[in-house]
Amino acid sequence: MNKKYMLFISSVQTEFANERKSLLDYINTDVLLGSFFIPFIFEEIPANTASVQEVYVKQVMQSDIYIGLIGEQYGYEDEQGISPTEREYDIAKSKYIPRWMYIKQSKQRHPKVNAFINKIEKEISRKMFVDLPSLKEAVYQSCILFLKQKGKITSHDFDNSVQPDLNVSAIDAALVKDFVRQARAKRRFPLKETASVFEVLSHLRLLKENKIVNSALLVFTKNPQDYFPAAVISCAHFHGIVPQKPIPDFKVFAGTVFQMADDAVDFILSKLSLSSGTRDTNNIVETRYEIPRAVIAEAIINAVAHRDYYSKASVQVSVFKNRIEISNPGKLPPELGVEDLKIPHSSYPHNPLLAECMFLYGAIERFGTGMLDIFNKTKELGLKTPDIELKEGFKLILWRPSAFTVHDTVHDTVHDTVHDVSYLEFEHITHRLIWVMDNAMSRTEIMNRLELRNRAYFMENYLEPALMQGLIVMTIPDKPQSKYQKYTLTQKGLELKKQLKSEK
Incomplete structure (x- = not known):
């Protein structure tokens, strides 16, 4: 039997009376949502002797998900100047109950509503809506995502969706081999560099019935943008x-x-x-x-x-x-x-297959x-x-x-002086290369000094311009591609470095 999740729907009652009742009916009558969720609104509680605050506090704490609707009105304020909606939000936060917030578009709001929205946006994602249909759609999407993450319904996320017209022939074997080499060095990946593309993709769960999934294209094709133009x-x-x-x-x-x-x-x-x-x-x-x-x-x-x-x-x-x-x-x-990100927390990757590949490659520690x-x-x-x-x-x-503020700047200046560190801005990118060069250095040594990783980017933006400007020269000019090739400063480069030091 499916576990049913309690949804607590919160808002200023007078402002969203129709929306609250409509959401209640919508979830209860929807074949899918009604099978997994039990919505609750305060209006459904029969009269009793308990105080209003006691009732809603108890209901929030018993809920699995908190839904908040925010509009123009802040609502009744208690002795501390806090509305029931914000109080319920805070309780849900303190109990680590997922909070789904939906904000209705409006040009005029109570000042405390604006402050509440700022508070929400600093802590969690929120969605906007303009009318009841758009609110229903937003809530439906949140419910479906929640059920997918709980494994209650089949997921058709981007990460593991297949490309029906593509098979392993679309994969670049050289990229696969490089991945295996890196993964073996970083994570003791069990497969060898001689493993076939099919074996590697199967091990990484990037194949479904011999069809490749989307994440395989992002990792193992030279131009994933041919399939996903926005993946840039x-x-x-x-x-x-x-x-x-x-x-x-x-x-x-x-x-x-x-x-x-x-x-x-x-x-x-x-x-x-x-x-x-x-x-x-x-x-x-x-x-x-x-x-x-x-x-x-x-x-x-x-x-x-x-x-x-x-x-x-x-x-x-x-x-x-x-x-x-x-x-x-x-x-x-x-x-x-947002606050959870600042303390140790569990991992909930949006693209788990892609994240696993990036972990094995060493991009994710x-x-x-x-x-x-x-x-x-x-x-x-x-x-x-x-x-x-x-x-x-x-x-x-x-x-x-x-x-930094003025105070922070003064503090940091003292801190940097103690550690003998000062930061320099460079007008031209080639000046950075000149600054870090000492004696004859290889391309790899210079890149390491600058903490750069992409060879093509380094060549195009640093090395080649410096050569063209006559700031550096090759130590083996007759063999530009020699593995023993190094670069050294010319007289022009030395003078520029001296000038940079004087401006320090």
């Missing part, structure tokens, strides 16, 4: 703190999930300030970005792994003077709120720790706590050191 990362750089045209730098990165993630990380790093240290203990100057590469990479991987690939929107990255915004068309699972690592690492460095917005999809905001 759009990156923009702005000099100020608001989006303004003309945009100084805009790029769209495609390819496999690993390639476009590396490209996006390298793009962001090229816009961040670098640190310089002393040579008191080492002849090599340590390179450090104002926001660590690990934090940037974690944020990008999170967006790629957990986005909604059915959406026509892309992952979007915006680098501003004071912050980095990383948005994806996805949402938090109903089991988690551990399940359920990505966002927690971001909060912990930024705190350790004294950076402003990242913000999360759930208005449209999932947006993570990483604050750059320039976002």
Whole structure:
């Protein structure tokens, strides 16, 4: 017998009397929803001697899901100035009851309603509605998603849906071999590099009746965008703190999930300030970005792994003077709120098959720790706590050191002085390469110093421009492709580096 989940429907009763009763009837009479859910509204309670507050507190605590409808009115306020709807919301939160919030579009709201909405948006995802039909549709979608996640109905999510016209011939064997090599090194993957494409995909559960599932295309085809045009990362750089045209730098990165993630990380790093240290203990100057590469990479991987690939929107990255915004068309699972991401929590991947591949490849370190690592690492460095917005999809905001208040800046200046670290902004991307070079260095050594991963991006944006500008030269110019090839600063490059040091 199916377990039935109790839905507690909350709102200002006078404002949404019709919607509450309609939702109750809709869920009770729907063949599917009625089999799994029992809706509850306060109007259904018979008269008794218990206080109103005692009744709704008891009902919320006994519920499996809290549904809140928000409109223009805040409603009756208790002695603490809190409405029943917000009080019920807080109780559900304290008991870790999933909260589904639906906000009716309106131009005028009570000030406390606006404050309540701001509170909601900082904690969980919410949906907008304009009328009763759109509210019913939104609630229906939430119910279906909940039942899929509970395994009560068959899931046809993007992650494991098949491509009926494609088989293993669409997969790039070289990408599979590279994946196996990486997975064996990172996670002791049991299959060998000699394993066939069919064997690897079968082991990863990326085949259904010999047909490949969507996640296989994202991982093992060179151009997944042929099948999913929106599976890209759009990156923009702005000099100020608001989006303004003309945009100084805009790029769209495609390819496999690993390639476009590396490209996006390298793009962001090229816009961040670098640190310089002393040579008191080492002849090599340590390179450090104002926001660590690990934090940037974690944020990008999170967006790629957990986005909604059915959406026509892309992952979007915006680098501003004071912050980095990383948005994806996805949402938090109903089991988690924003505050849950700041403490140890279970993992609820939106695309579990894709997430497993990214874990085996080493892009994801551990399940359920990505966002927690971001909060912990930024705190350790004294950076402003990242913000999360759930208005449209999932947006993570990483604050750059320039976002600090005057007090914080003074504190950090002292902190940096003690550690002999200062951050430098570079007008041209090639100046970064010049800054980190010491003696003759190989391409790999320079990339490692800059913490870059994508060879093509490095060659196009760093190495080749520096060569063309006469800032560096090859040590073996007659054999450009030699595995022993290194690069060294020219006189022009040395003079530029001296100038950069003087401007430090």
